[in-house]
Amino acid sequence: MKDANKEKGRQSFIAEARREQIIEAAIKALDEVGYVKASLAQIAKNADISTGLISYHFSDKSDLMNHLLTNLLERSTTYILERVAKEDTPQKKLNAFILASLAYQGTHRQRNIALLEIVFNERTPDNIPYYKLSDDQEDIIMKELQQILRDGQEQGVFGEFNVDVMSNLIQGAIGEYMLNNSITKKVDLETYSCELTKIIEKAIVNSKVTNPLNDGR
Numbered sequence: 068m069k070d071a072n073k074e075k076g077r078q079s080f081i082a083e084a085r086r087e088q089i090i091e092a093a094i095k096a097l098d099e100v101g102y103v104k105a106s107l108a109q110i111a112k113n114a115d116i117s118t119g120l121i122s123y124h125f126s127d128k129s130d131l132m133n134h135l136l137t138n139l140l141e142r143s144t145t146y147i148l149e150r151v152a153k154e155d156t157p158q159k160k161l162n163a164f165i166l167a168s169l170a171y172q173g174t175h176r177q178r179n180i181a182l183l184e185i186v187f188n189e190r191t192p193d194n195i196p197y198y199k200l201s202d203d204q205e206d207i208i209m210k211e212l213q214q215i216l217r218d219g220q221e222q223g224v225f226g227e228f229n230v231d232v233m234s235n236l237i238q239g240a241i242g243e244y245m246l247n248n249s250i251t252k253k254v255d256l257e258t259y260s261c262e263l264t265k266i267i268e269k270a271i272v273n274s275k276v277t278n279p280l281n282d283g284r
Contacts, residue, residue, distance in 0.1 A: 086124050086134075088114050093135050097181040102188035107131075132189050136197075139182045144207055146171045151211065157219030158272070164212055165264055168241045173256040179245050209234060219271070226273045237267060 092114035096105040107128055111118040125131040150167040154160045172179050186197045213234045219225030240263055247253070254262075 082124070085116075085120070088116070089121055089124060089131065090135050090138055093131055094139075094177050094181040097184040098177045102132075102184040105184075129189065132185050135181065136185045136189070139178055139185075142178070143171050143175070147208060148211060151215070157215055157222060157224055160215045161212075161219065161267070161271075162264055164215060165237065165241065165267065166260055168208075169244055169256060169260045169263070172241075172245050183245070209238065212237060216271070224273055225271045228271060233271060240266075 089110065092110045093105065095113045096109045100109060105128075107118050107121050110131070111121055114121075121131065125134065147164060147167045151160050151163045154163045189197050191197070213230050216225060216228075216230045216233055220227070220230075244254075244256075244259055
């Protein structure tokens with residue numbers, strides 16, 4: 068029984084490693100040729116495996132892309148939340164949130180392109196583009212941002228504003244870098260991050276509080 072469980076665990080590990088290999092190959096294909104041309108054959112070529120092996124792990128291209136989308140979102144979410152959790156004040160948490168969100172984009176260019184390719188090209192079984200779907204599931208990142216803003220208001224370090232509007236504005240500015248600047252590079256990441264944190268500071272920090280959003284700047 069012990070040997071059987073050991074073998075089962077080994078096979079599970081191998082299967083997981085193979086799925087990860089396929090996902091990485093799919094990211095590369097989406098970056099190189101885009102969603103439309105990113106066939107299973109192209110992905111298999113990138114992974115140096117057979118197309119049949121991909122079909123063993125994923126039922127079709129849509130199944131693979133759905134798993135990839137989940138993978139991309141989970142990794143970016145973990146990256147951001149880990150850095151926010153290290154801070155102890157609303158100002159520092161918000162600063163960490165913005166910088167981590169942008170830093171992830173700057174250091175994971177292929178993953179961001181893959182994410183955009185899926186969101187704007189993949190469709191549901193009802194032929195509805197992903198970007199047109201209403202978000203019925205809880206958005207962990209947005210919830211975290213809104214909580215930071217509420218905590219800042221409750222502690223008196225942030226001024227009065229509508230949390231929903233402000234959180235959408237901040238996420239929109241972060242997303243703008245993903246959609247445009249990370250590809251065209253009109254503005255470098257460091258400049259964009261610095262300017263955005265300054266703008267948000269002026270917009271939300273209580274003018275009566277001397278502790279700024281960007282400590283030391």
